[in-house]
Amino acid sequence: MSICGDTDPMADNGVMIGGVPLENVLIFILLFFVFIFAGNLCYALVRRALDPVLPRGSARFSAALVQYAVIFAGIYFSALVILDFDLTAFSASLGILSIVVAFSSAQIIQNVLAGLLIAVNRPIGLEEWIAVGGAPETGIVRVKDIALTTTTLRGQNGRLVTMPNSALLNTKIVNYTRSGFIRVRLALVVPRTIPVERARGLVLAAADREPEILPNVWGEEKSLFDSLLQLPSMRRLYAETVDLSLLSPKVLVSGAGPDTLTLSIGFWIQRIDHRDEIVSSFLLAILSALEEDGITGVQIREDTSA
Secondary structure, eight states: OOOTTOOOTTGGGOSEETTEEHHHHHHHHHHHHHHHHHHHHHHHHHHHHHTTTSOHHHHHHHHHHHHHHHHHHHHHHHHHHHSOOOHHHHHHHHTHHHHHHHHHTHHHHHHHHHHHHHHHHOSSOTTOEEEEOSSSOOOEEEEEEEOSSEEEEEETTSOEEEEEHHHHHTSOEEEHHHHOOEEEEEEEEEETTSOHHHHHHHHHHHHHTOTTBTTOOOHHHHHHHHHHHTSHHHHHHTOSSOOGGGGOOEEEEEEEOSSEEEEEEEEEESOGGGHHHHHHHHHHHHHHHHHHTTOOSOEEEEOTTO
């Protein structure tokens, strides 16, 4: 068979890259950036449309889904049309490489699925105060962003903490915002010569003068707080009937030595973001009340073991 007269059918196609004309590759690269821009634009438009009608977390997550869908669909169909990309043949040709990629992307897939579960179950929300267990501990932090694969938290010391969604979902989460209020304990050590009822009365009187210690709420704030206590979630967590009297400060004897008594002071606060200031103000109020009554030689500290 003579092949002298045969011509290369690809000879007229110019420069080829992997069997694809160079101009097609350039068009695909251009479309790649176009769809990245389109995805970001869709994100902004969806956020603008949903922010007034949905919680920030739901609006942000919905916008992110639209963004990724536009980018993925645009790039896939561009490759299909411009590069004549055959997904089935491509997947079959990957062989062992596809298995390696699958294993290497397992963590990403876990984080994406965890992000979806967080969006559905909503154990946390934007701007809520939480504490995340595990090592290292985050302390009390505020949720600033919930993305598809990660969640960003800001600590009270100003540090930003970025956690993979899978790690967040697999650890203990304390949600202070949704609990409505938190309990703080102080340990007061007084000389044994001081009558317990006298010390207790001074502490409770000081607590009654502190506006940030429950149940010291009045007016519209009291109505809102009463409504919070009647929510089904609150009634399930605390009791069938919850009222402000259950949140009154309590002073109990927790220890006794040869010369001293240790009183445990328990009280509830609502504003977790002002916790340190409230505790400091109450400590000073107790010390002032004791000194005015002539009681000296006391020690008082926050009981962090509770």
